[in-house]
Amino acid sequence: MSWLFLTSGLFLGWSLGANDAANFFGTAVATRMLRFRTAALVGSLFVVLGAWSGAQGTAKTLGHLGAIDAPAGAFTVALAAAAALALTLSKSGLPVSSTQAIVGAIVGWNLFNGRATDLKTLTELLSSWILCPILSGGLAAGLFLAIRRFVYRLRLHLLEADTWLRVAFIVAGAFGAYGLGQNNIANVMGVFVRVSPFPELTRIGPWAVTSVELLFLLGGVAIAAGITTYSRRIMVRLGTGLTSLSPLAGLVVVLATALVLFLFGSVELQRLLRAAHLPGWPLVPVSATQAAVGAILGISLVRRSGIRLKPLGKIALGWVVSPLVALLISLVGLYVAQNVFELPVSNSRRPAAAAAGEAPSAPLGGESR
Amino acid sequence: MSFLFRRTRALEAQIDQFLDTVSEGCLVFEQGVDDYLRGDREEFEERHKAIRILEAKADGLRREIETRLYVESLIPDHRGDVLGLLESLDNVIDQAKQTLAQFEVERPDVPESLAAEYTTLARVCVQSSQHLVDSCRAFFREITAVRDHLHKVYFFEKEADRLADALKRRVFSMDLDLARKIHLRYFCLHIEKVSDRAEEVADRLAIYTIKRTI
Numbered sequence: 001m002s003w004l005f006l007t008s009g010l011f012l013g014w015s016l017g018a019n020d021a022a023n024f025f026g027t028a029v030a031t032r033m034l035r036f037r038t039a040a041l042v043g044s045l046f047v048v049l050g051a052w053s054g055a056q057g058t059a060k061t062l063g064h065l066g067a068i069d070a071p072a073g074a075f076t077v078a079l080a081a082a083a084a085l086a087l088t089l090s091k092s093g094l095p096v097s098s099t100q101a102i103v104g105a106i107v108g109w110n111l112f113n114g115r116a117t118d119l120k121t122l123t124e125l126l127s128s129w130i131l132c133p134i135l136s137g138g139l140a141a142g143l144f145l146a147i148r149r150f151v152y153r154l155r156l157h158l159l160e161a162d163t164w165l166r167v168a169f170i171v172a173g174a175f176g177a178y179g180l181g182q183n184n185i186a187n188v189m190g191v192f193v194r195v196s197p198f199p200e201l202t203r204i205g206p207w208a209v210t211s212v213e214l215l216f217l218l219g220g221v222a223i224a225a226g227i228t229t230y231s232r233r234i235m236v237r238l239g240t241g242l243t244s245l246s247p248l249a250g251l252v253v254v255l256a257t258a259l260v261l262f263l264f265g266s267v268e269l270q271r272l273l274r275a276a277h278l279p280g281w282p283l284v285p286v287s288a289t290q291a292a293v294g295a296i297l298g299i300s301l302v303r304r305s306g307i308r309l310k311p312l313g314k315i316a317l318g319w320v321v322s323p324l325v326a327l328l329i330s331l332v333g334l335y336v337a338q339n340v341f342e343l344p345v346s347n348s349r350r351p352a353a354a355a356a357g358e359a360p361s362a363p364l365g366g367e368s369r
Numbered sequence: 370m371s372f373l374f375r376r377t378r379a380l381e382a383q384i385d386q387f388l389d390t391v392s393e394g395c396l397v398f399e400q401g402v403d404d405y406l407r408g409d410r411e412e413f414e415e416r417h418k419a420i421r422i423l424e425a426k427a428d429g430l431r432r433e434i435e436t437r438l439y440v441e442s443l444i445p446d447h448r449g450d451v452l453g454l455l456e457s458l459d460n461v462i463d464q465a466k467q468t469l470a471q472f473e474v475e476r477p478d479v480p481e482s483l484a485a486e487y488t489t490l491a492r493v494c495v496q497s498s499q500h501l502v503d504s505c506r507a508f509f510r511e512i513t514a515v516r517d518h519l520h521k522v523y524f525f526e527k528e529a530d531r532l533a534d535a536l537k538r539r540v541f542s543m544d545l546d547l548a549r550k551i552h553l554r555y556f557c558l559h560i561e562k563v564s565d566r567a568e569e570v571a572d573r574l575a576i577y578t579i580k581r582t583i
Contacts, residue, residue, distance in 0.1 A: 031445045158451070158509045159377035159384075162444045167373065246581070247446050 003197050005071040006215075008079035010222040013188035015082055016098050017047065017226020020184070022234040023257055023292045024176030027250035028169040029235040033162075036232050042170055043177040043231075044224035050181025050265075051188075051220025052213060057267045058186035058285040059193055059212070064121040066106035067194060072343035073109055074191040076333040080105040081187070083333075084326035088318075097287030097322065098187040100129065104323025106191065108330025113346040124282040129319050132260055132286040133294025133312075140256035140295035141302045147252060165247050172251055176258035176288075177227075181220050183265030186285045189219035249299050256295035257288055290315050380437055384509060387430040387455065388502050391462045394423040395498040395563070398465035402491040402560065405472050406484040417469050424466040431455045450577040457573055458505060461498050461566045468559040477556045478549060483539065490532045490557065494564040497525035501567040504574055508581075515578045522571040529564040533557050 025039035068074045081101035088101075103125055110117045151161065198211040209217075245253065263269065264286045273280040293315055337343045401416030434455060438448050479487060504518030540553045 032442050033445055152513055155511045157377070157381050158444060158447065159381050160374060162447075163373055163377055 005075040005195070006192060006197065006218070008075045008082060009189050009192055009219060012078050012082040012085070012098060012102075013219045013222030014226035014230075015085060016180075016184055016188060017223035017228075018230035019226075019234055020097075020180055020288045021047070021177065021227040021231040022237075023288045024173045024180070024254050025169075025231075026235040026237075027245070027247070027254070028166070028173065029232070030237075031247065031250075033166050033247065034169055034173075036235070038170070039173060039235070040228045040231070042174050043227045046174045046177035047181035047223045047227065048217065048220035050178035050183075051185040051216045051223065052181075053178075054182035054185045054216060054265055057265050057283045058183055059190040059216075061121060061124065061282060061284050062102065062106065062186045062190040063193060064118050065103065065125065066110050066115065066117070066191075068106070068109055068191045069194050069347040070344045071192075071195040071197075072337050072341075073113075073334065073345035074195050076337045076345060077102070077105040077109050077191045077330055078188075080108065080330035080333045081326050083329050084322060087329075088322050088325055097289055097318070098184060099285040099287050100319060100322040101326040102187045102191070102285070104326030105330040107323070108327040109334060109345070111327070112331055112334045113348065115346075125284050126319075128264060128282060128284040128286055129290070131281075132264070133290050133297070133315055135263070136256045136260045136291040136294035137298030137301070139259055140252050140298035143255055144249060144252045144299050144302055148248060151248065165251060168251055169254070172254040172258060176254055176261065179258045179261030179265060180288055181223060183261040184285050184288070185216050185219050185223075188222065189215050190285075245296070245299070249303075252299060253292055253295040256298070257291040260286060260291040260294075261288060287318075290318070376441055377443065380434065380441075380443070381509075383430055383434050383437075384455075385506075387427060387434060388458075388505055390423050390427040390430060391458055392499060392502040394420055394427065394462035395465050395495045395502075397423060398469055398563065399491050399495040401469045402472070403488050406479060406487055413472070417473050420462075420466045420469055424462050427459055427462050431459050447577075447581065450580065453573060454505065454508070454570070454577060457566075457570045458501070461501065461563065461570060464562050464566045465498075468563065471556070471559055475552070475556075477552050479553065479556070480543070480545070483536070483553070486532070486536050486539070487556070487560065490529060490536060490560050491563075493525050493529045493532060494560055494567075497522050497529060497564040497567045500525065501570055501574075504571065508574060508578060512578060512581055515574065519571050519575055519578075522567055526564040526568040526571075529561055533561040 021039075021043045025034065025043055028034035029036050029039050066077075068077060081098060081104070084101040084104065085098055103122075107117055107122070109115075156164065192215055193212055196211040196215050198214045200211050202209045202211070202214055264281070264284055267283065270280045270283060293312075297312065334345045338345050397416050397420045401413055401420065404413040404416055435452055438444065438451065444451060500518050500521040504515050504522060507514040507518055536557050537554050540550050540557070543550070545553075
């Protein structure tokens with residue numbers, strides 16, 4: 001039964017793969033520089049690797065935000081995030097992300113169960129949402145100027161440059177897919193960490209795999225399934241929309257987005273920074289789409305092609321709309337799970353029937369301790 | 370890494386060959402006009418034959434390059450521009466061949482006093498085409514150098530316009546039959562068209578270069 005609860009997370013992972021892989025392979029696939037089959041293969045492989053390696057990173061931050069301790073609670077939170085994502089994406093076309101949706105849904109779970117939301121973690125998350133497109137824009141602007149100068153100096157033949165560009169698209173796409181898996185796996189599977197149906201340690205051949213690693217591996221496979229089965233159309237749509245960018249600028253967008261995801265998701269990088277006594281930053285899941293929009297704006301700035309404020313407004317609106325919608329769906333979903341399906345959505349509460357007759361208190365869902 | 374560039378190296382060579390052919394065709398045109406005006410019939414026939422062969426070769430190379438660019442899905446973002454460039458460049462050698470053919474068919478009777486001016490006009494037109502070929506090479510290999518060559522194309526095209534205008538004025542000021550004057554003017558126009566075609570390609574190339582540098 002506890003396996004079934006993972007399905008909402010897997011669905012969220014599938015949806016993430018279907019939508020976000022386009023940020024890394026959209027331009028190359030839409031312009032036919034890469035075959036979709038190659039993009040899907042490279043993307044799937046590296047997203048699983050990233051998800052596997054991301055087991056200790058961003059998930060901890062989400063764990064601090066809300067320690068979901070009942071399988072039905074985790075199921076409902078992940079489902080609320082997936083539903084909010086589908087709803088806001090299809091109805092508003094805003095560049096919303098699973099990151100913002102899952103945060104809203106977790107806060108909803110906290111409210112429902114009367115748990116305090118860790119304000120420090122919430123502030124870290126909110127500030128990273130703002131920092132993500134700014135950082136990505138700055139990186140893209142710098143990279144664009146540097147790479148363009150480098151390419152001019154190389155004096156490559158147009159055809160040679162084209163071949164190098166294809167190779168660079170594969171490498172940058174793989175790096176981006178790795179970053180996506182590493183950074184965003186927390187959105188998909190983070191809420192299931194405390195309620196994992198897997199034993200603490202599973203032996204696969206000579207390897208001992210922890211419950212969390214296995215969980216994240218499964219999430220990675222779900223993202224890979226999303227890339228393989230449904231990302232083609234989105235890649236072509238997004239890539240065609242970006243064709244006003246030169247292929248070089250398209251590559252820089254991929255690189256900057258991948259770098260931002262990696263910076264916010266890599267435990268190893270944090271260790272290295274600490275070892276060198278350099279300031280680190282919180283490991284938080286950030287949105288690949290918003291990082292990509294930030295990168296495009298950064299390039300527009302250095303190309304002096306003018307900045308359109310509309311995409312910036314849409315990002316800011318996404319910061320508000322996406323978590324709010326997820327929070328509301330989460331509250332309704334948790335109420336239904338607890339009172340209609342009589343499932344415990346938190347360890348500190350029993351199903352409504354069992355709790356009948358006990359006095360209600362502060363939490364939105366009704367205290368049942 | 371050579372396996373990565375196996376496909377493109379051959380195509381790069383073909384593009385270079387195409388540009389060489391256009392350049393050579395224009396030089397042959399200049400010599401052909403000179404031979405005709407000097408009355409060296411035999412040499413002129415040779416030049417006419419040579420330019421026909423070069424034009425056919427350029428056509429074949431262009432088609433082959435176009436096919437390979439599409440079949441091998443190369444430079445998807447610039448493919449349209451490159452095809453446009455090669456086709457319009459082909460028009461330059463085509464114009465040069467047609468003009469020599471008109472000399473062959475119509476055999477204009479050019480007064481000896483005007484021969485040097487016709488030769489100069491042909492030379493200036495060919496100079497614009499040579500700089501055009503250089504700017505096309507730069508487009509493929511060193512995009513920042515395209516402008517250095519393009520301004521020379523425009524310079525020689527203007528110079529050709531000025532020379533042609535002066536030549537036409539001289540023709541019509543001479544004591545000749547009107548039919549002969551008109552015939553001589555036509556040949557002035559035919560030669561001038563070579564630099565006009567070069568200017569058309571240069572205009573396209575300027576846009577393609579901006580597209581590639583932003």
